[in-house]
Amino acid sequence: MMKIDRTVATSAPTSEVFDFLADFTTTEQWDPGTVRTERISGDGGVGTAYANTSRFLGRTTDLTYVVEVYEPGTRVVLRGENKSVVAHDTMTFVPTATGGTSVRYVAEFDLKGLARMVAPLLTPAFTRLGDDASAQMRTTLDRLGR
Template sequence: MAHILNRTVLTRWDPDSVFDYLLDFEHAEEWDAGTVSCERLGGDGGVGTRYRNVSKFLGRETTLDYEVEKVVPGRQFVITGGNKTVESEDTVIVTPTISGGTEVEYRARMTFKGIAAVVSPLLTPFLKRLADDTEQQLRATLDAKAAT
């Protein structure tokens, strides 16, 4: 069973800056409520760039290795990751607003494996809460960046 979490955030920060900031996935520890740390393992920031992300969920830390799969410059990127328990595909779409700000659509698709797949329906409310927390943190972080 795949869990799909979709959130949209509006910010005053300009689209090019937002895109560049989010594409550098090392910044996830600033804007993603679940990320404890994230380090670049290799690559120039574009397709093929790899990251190691340590996240905390339900009180436990887990490590996922991610790779940037697709980049539409200034508009969209897809980064996939996983470990023995979960596979994740995150899509970020950046759209300019009429006011000069940015709309960010963040979609996470998580597919649990093994025993985690059996209990994954029970995780739905916790995943939704994590998505809500990330939405708030993402908005606050981008707006703070816009103010500097």
């Protein structure tokens, strides 16, 4: 399993940050690997499905994500899957003492088939992906707080 675990602090209030990130279509704005995400069913809560196209190491891949947990203002968990990977994305939101928000974003990737064999070689690329996504998330969320 490959894992990205980052915490991003922003001055934006928790309600705004939650509403923004819980709508997974916003990945186009804060996840540099995302090419496109569209909601294909649901109202944003549990059971909502998103079609996501991402680019990783020069390859484009499509995943279908489904919201498994939706706790307003607190936590969102999504599960994405295609033929080569199962992804679990968890976002946890904690208000800060200054009125901002701390977001912990954990993405776990269970690779399938041949991808599993090369997983150890992908560690640097996943680390870079996590660093880039957290930096872009921080920049995007700070714009909400203005």
